[in-house]
Amino acid sequence: MTTTTDELAISATGLRKSYGGTTVLDGVDLRVPPGTVFSLLGPNGAGKTTAVQILSTLVTADAGTLRVAGHDLATDPHAVRAAIGVTGQFSAVDHMITGEENMLLMADLHHLPRDEGRRFTAELLARFELTGAAGKPAVTYSGGMRRRLDLAMTLVGSPRIIFLDEPTTGLDPRSRHNMWDIIRELVAGGVTVFLTTQYLEEADRLADRIAVLNGGRIVAQGTAEELKRLVPGGHIRLRFDGAAAYERAAGALRDGTRDDESLSLTVPSGGSQRELRAVLDRLDTAGVEADGLTVHTPDLDDVFLALTGHPAGPTGTTTSASASASVAVSAAAEETVR
Numbered sequence: 001m002t003t004t005t006d007e008l009a010i011s012a013t014g015l016r017k018s019y020g021g022t023t024v025l026d027g028v029d030l031r032v033p034p035g036t037v038f039s040l041l042g043p044n045g046a047g048k049t050t051a052v053q054i055l056s057t058l059v060t061a062d063a064g065t066l067r068v069a070g071h072d073l074a075t076d077p078h079a080v081r082a083a084i085g086v087t088g089q090f091s092a093v094d095h096m097i098t099g100e101e102n103m104l105l106m107a108d109l110h111h112l113p114r115d116e117g118r119r120f121t122a123e124l125l126a127r128f129e130l131t132g133a134a135g136k137p138a139v140t141y142s143g144g145m146r147r148r149l150d151l152a153m154t155l156v157g158s159p160r161i162i163f164l165d166e167p168t169t170g171l172d173p174r175s176r177h178n179m180w181d182i183i184r185e186l187v188a189g190g191v192t193v194f195l196t197t198q199y200l201e202e203a204d205r206l207a208d209r210i211a212v213l214n215g216g217r218i219v220a221q222g223t224a225e226e227l228k229r230l231v232p233g234g235h236i237r238l239r240f241d242g243a244a245a246y247e248r249a250a251g252a253l254r255d256g257t258r259d260d261e262s263l264s265l266t267v268p269s270g271g272s273q274r275e276l277r278a279v280l281d282r283l284d285t286a287g288v289e290a291d292g293l294t295v296h297t298p299d300l301d302d303v304f305l306a307l308t309g310h311p312a313g314p315t316g317t318t319t320s321a322s323a324s325a326s327v328a329v330s331a332a333a334e335e336t337v338r
């Protein structure tokens with residue numbers, strides 16, 4: 001089934017943006033169906049925040065056809081603004097006033113009648129487990145509490161589309177999981193989430209679709225599983241109990257790498273059901289059965305490194321990179337997964 005741009009929550013075709021002589025976004029195409037989580041990944045400086053700023057009307061694009069919530073960004077930015085919420089790396093929280101006052105201020109900005117504003121504030125503070133801290137100045141809040149307050153403030157206007165720019169950067173694991181639960185709840189309620197993150201696990205857990213931005217372009221796009229199949233490294237490992245079965249299997253699976261000591265064969269595989277079935281069929285034909293079978297698929301870290309030449313993760317938590325391994329892959333992986 002094809003989705004028209006009118007039915008999509010967010011669509012961008014040929015999005016371009018340069019700052020001075022530097023091209024940040026060089027013809028980016030994105031399609032985000034409503035009620036889904038779309039995650040934009042990319043190394044530091046790839047242009048994720050710029051994309052969010054453009055799609056949320058804060059910055060103007062140089063070129064491209066952009067539609068958000070059914071409205072054209074170029075001709076109807078006010079309608080877009082009314083339909084979206086944005087929580088960026090720089091929070092809207094005023095630290096000097098209380099959480100509740102921050103919320104009420106937001107309600108005023110949205111012209112909610114006083115009673116409704118109070119009711120909404122109380123509901124959201126409860127939902128984000130901030131009722132106990134509601135009367136305390138935000139400056140006393142932990143990082144996780146401040147992020148929750150920031151998102152709660154974004155929700156005052158009941159936006160159907162939310163842009164979350166690195167919503168969990170710097171949070172401890174518990175607060176991060178908490179935020180994930182909140183995001184899942186929002187999406188279950190039909191909200192569309194456009195998420196940028198440096199945590200691949202976050203994209204893996206939350207996103208329906210992921211796009212990897214590098215060098216101003218989308219270098220791969222698909223579900224987490226589709227992206228993982230783009231990079232080599234996946235394999236099926238088969239273990240046999242007896243030498244006879246092992247030898248027969250090795251004869252049937254000539255592309256497998258032998259480990260004579262453990263009587264195991266490692267066969268390269270993208271991890272799809274079809275590939276697994278093909279290997280098992282070949283074993284069946286040879287009349288041999290494996291005693292143990294494991295399927296290894298590359299994780300998103302492998303994908304990210306292969307596509308961008310950078311290890312994933314915020315500065316300080318990166319693993320060492322072998323950029324040379326990535327070069328061969330990137331050409332093959334540039335094909336968008338559909």
Ligand SMILES: Nc1ncnc2c1ncn2[C@@H]1O[C@H](COP(=O)(O)OP(=O)(O)OP(=O)(O)O)[C@@H](O)[C@H]1O
Pocket residue numbers: 019020024042043044045046047048049050051198
């Ligand atoms: N207002 C601006 N003026 C000039 N250059 C800018 C401006 N905003 C962003 N840039 C440049 O555009 C590039 C992309 O920046 P952007 O913040 O969009 O990347 P990012 O992918 O969000 O990075 P990070 O993960 O570090 O937040 C960077 O090289 C940045 O220096």
